[in-house]
Every structure is written in C-alpha cells, then in structure tokens.
Amino acid sequence: MRGNVHTMSDLFKQLGLPHDAAAIEDFIARHEGACVDCALPHAPIWTESQRAFLEQAVADDSDWALPAEELAGMLGH
Numbered sequence: 001m002r003g004n005v006h007t008m009s010d011l012f013k014q015l016g017l018p019h020d021a022a023a024i025e026d027f028i029a030r031h032e033g034a035c036v037d038c039a040l041p042h043a044p045i046w047t048e049s050q051r052a053f054l055e056q057a058v059a060d061d062s063d064w065a066l067p068a069e070e071l072a073g074m075l076g077h
Contacts, residue, residue, distance in 0.1 A: 005063070006067050008023065008070065012027070013055065016050070028075065032075060035075075040072035041054035
C-alpha cells in the first residue's frame with residue numbers, strides 16, 4: 001500500500017528543478033522525445049544524482065514511481 005501521493009511538482013522539487021507549473025511545462029517542451037528510445041532514468045537530460053533517484057524510484061515502485069512514469073510518458077512523444 002502506498003503512503004504519500006506525490007504530484008509532478010513534488011517530483012520536480014525532489015529533482016532540484018524549478019517546480020511551478022510554467023517551469024514544468026517548459027521543461028517538458030524542451031525535452032520532449034528524450035524518453036523515446038530509453039527509460040526515464042537513462043534519458044540524457046539528468047545529472048547523476050537525478051538519474052540515481054529516478055532509477056531507485058522506478059525500481060522500488062516507490063511513492064515516486066507514479067509521477068516518474070507520468071513524466072516518462074510526457075517525455076516519450
């Protein structure tokens with residue numbers, strides 16, 4: 001059973017990125033297609049610490065997995 005429900009804004013904040021709605025939309029627009037050929041953590045847009053966090057979030061199916069999967073979908077187009 002999952003504990004916390006994290007939003008996309010929460011995920012961006014956790015990744016150390018600007019996390020207001022406009023900044024998130026801009027990030028997605030600038031990096032659209034980054035996940036077409038790879039999983040979210042392996043997209044060439046992350047720092048090593050961001051990559052490690054995303055790998056852990058997805059691998060553990062943690063509370064962060066849902067917004068991470070949503071972001072992967074947005075970046076996969």
